[in-house]
Amino acid sequence: MPLNLKTALVSYGHTKSLIDGELSSDRVEIDHVEVSPITTAFRRMVRTLDYDVSEMALSTYLCARDHGKPITALPIFVLRRFEHGQIVYNVNSGIQGPEDLAGRKVGVRGYTVTPGVWVRGILSTAYGVDLDQVTWVLSGNEHVAEYVAPSNVVPAPQGADLGAMLLSGEIDAAIGPGPVDSEDIQPLIPNAFDTGAEFYRETGIYPISHHVVVKDEVLKANPWLPEELFQLFRSAKDQYLDALASNGPQNSQDESLARMQQVIGRDPLLYGVAPNRKSLESFVRFNVEQGVISRAVGLEELFVGVGLDLV
Numbered sequence: 001m002p003l004n005l006k007t008a009l010v011s012y013g014h015t016k017s018l019i020d021g022e023l024s025s026d027r028v029e030i031d032h033v034e035v036s037p038i039t040t041a042f043r044r045m046v047r048t049l050d051y052d053v054s055e056m057a058l059s060t061y062l063c064a065r066d067h068g069k070p071i072t073a074l075p076i077f078v079l080r081r082f083e084h085g086q087i088v089y090n091v092n093s094g095i096q097g098p099e100d101l102a103g104r105k106v107g108v109r110g111y112t113v114t115p116g117v118w119v120r121g122i123l124s125t126a127y128g129v130d131l132d133q134v135t136w137v138l139s140g141n142e143h144v145a146e147y148v149a150p151s152n153v154v155p156a157p158q159g160a161d162l163g164a165m166l167l168s169g170e171i172d173a174a175i176g177p178g179p180v181d182s183e184d185i186q187p188l189i190p191n192a193f194d195t196g197a198e199f200y201r202e203t204g205i206y207p208i209s210h211h212v213v214v215k216d217e218v219l220k221a222n223p224w225l226p227e228e229l230f231q232l233f234r235s236a237k238d239q240y241l242d243a244l245a246s247n248g249p250q251n252s253q254d255e256s257l258a259r260m261q262q263v264i265g266r267d268p269l270l271y272g273v274a275p276n277r278k279s280l281e282s283f284v285r286f287n288v289e290q291g292v293i294s295r296a297v298g299l300e301e302l303f304v305g306v307g308l309d310l311v
Contacts, residue, residue, distance in 0.1 A: 002029040003222060005052040008041035010210075013244070013253055014237040014269060015078060023236050027228050038210075043143045045071065049215055053229070055079075056213045057114040058283060059292055063144045065302065066293040070216040072304045074226055075273045076233045079210035081260070082196025083118040087188045088180070089173035090166055098127035098188060107137045107162040107174035111149045112292050116175045118207045121286035126199060131290060137171050150291040197263045204278040206264065219304060226304045234271055241267060273299055 007030050009015050017023040019032045033051065035041040042057055044050040046064040049071070056064075061073055087106075089095050095104065101123065108116040116136075123129040136153045139162045156165065162177035166185055173188055189195055200206050212233070219225060245266075249255040260268035270276055280299055287293045 002027055003225070004029045004031050005218070006031045006033060006050075007053040008033050008035045008038070008045070008051045009053075009055045009212075010038050010078070012078060013257070014240040015233070017236045017239060018232060023232065023239065025228060025232055027224070028232065039143075045213065046143050047145060051215070052218045053212060053214050055210050057143075057210055058208050059112050059114040059117045059287055060143045061211070061213055062284065062287050062293050062297075062302070063112045063142070063147055065297070066295075067144055067146050069144070071213045072216055072219055073302055074212045074214065074229055074233075075276070075303050076212040076230060076271050077208045077210070077269060077276065078212065078233075080206065080208045080269065081256075082193055082200065083115055083207045084122060084189045084196040084199065085187055085192030086115045087119050087123075087173060087175045088166070088177065088185050089188045090169060090171075091184050091186055092169065093172040095172055095188070098123050098129055101129050101173065102133040104172040105135045105137050105170070107139060107156065107165055107171040107177060109140045109162070109176060110138055110142050111136055111153045111290075112142050112144065112147060113176070114209055117283070117286050117290060117292060119175045120290055121282070122199065124286075124289070125203070137165070139165075147292075193259070200263065203282075205282050206270070206276070206279050208276065208279055208283065214304070230271070237267075237269055237271070273303055 002025065005028060009019060009032065011019050018030050038055055041051065041054050042060045045054040045056060046060060046069050055078060061071070064071060095101065110116070120131050124131055132152060134152065137156050138153060139156045139160055162171070162174045163180040165171045166174050166177055166180060167182055212229070214225065244254055244258065249258050257268060273280070277299065284296055288296050
């Protein structure tokens with residue numbers, strides 16, 4: 001009888017066959033739980049371990065592990081993108097470029113959210129921004145309840161909306177505020193996709209957004225599970241990529257991935273630790289530098305199956 005796994009995932013093109021049961025295993029049964037938005041599942045997983053297997057943002061996982069949460073990641077990276085386009089600003093703020101952010105207020109949904117960590121890392125690495133000289137204004141709270149942010153991180157007023165704050169001038173810029181219908185709000189980094197692609201070519205850093213985590217008690221009881229799940233997810237992805245190559249993009253998600261193929265290659269999802277070592281190690285460093293986690297951790301501490309040739 002297959003192991004039944006209560007699982008929270010987004011139905012991407014490369015995970016849909018697992019969720020729908022089109023691709024199955026005689027050892028594992030995916031018991032899919034619909035969670036929307038998927039960020040709700042992150043919070044439930046790190047606070048109350050609601051699922052056996054869950055999609056999770058990478059910095060949420062790092063922060064959760066730093067606080068001793070009993071979950072472990074698999075090197076299955078289900079969502080990734082260039083992050084340069086995530087930060088926008090009010091053109092009336094007097095800001096001309098990233099170098100003008102010192103002394104400014106920048107909104108973000110949570111200090112530990114993954115797009116925020118990536119954008120801050122890019123601002124620091126590529127533009128020399130001193131992150132300590134920026135006031136980070138939060139419109140929400142952190143997934144990991146125990147986390148305590150640095151002193152230059154402050155809460156927005158109760159119920160505040162980042163887009164409205166940006167329009168009113170209460171904040172000068174924001175990371176991931178959602179759509180704001182005003183010509184006054186513009187990308188801080190022009191030509192963000194092309195700039196992100198160039199950053200990747202120069203540094204080897206290709207941002208990872210979401211991956212897959214498993215409860216430690218499930219892993220302990222089923223030591224064969226990491227490799228089984230890895231092979232299932234990889235098979236689902238390979239089927240999707242083959243269909244995309246044969247049929248072309250069928251929706252906006254396909255189109256985004258096809259555009260990324262032009263930069264990364266046929267497989268822009270790149271599961272496994274080995275092809276992602278530079279990106280992962282850079283992201284761990286960003287989290288330490290920004291005070292999201294207390295110490296640098298090796299990838300062998302973060303991912304189960306690192307020694308199983310899961311590349």
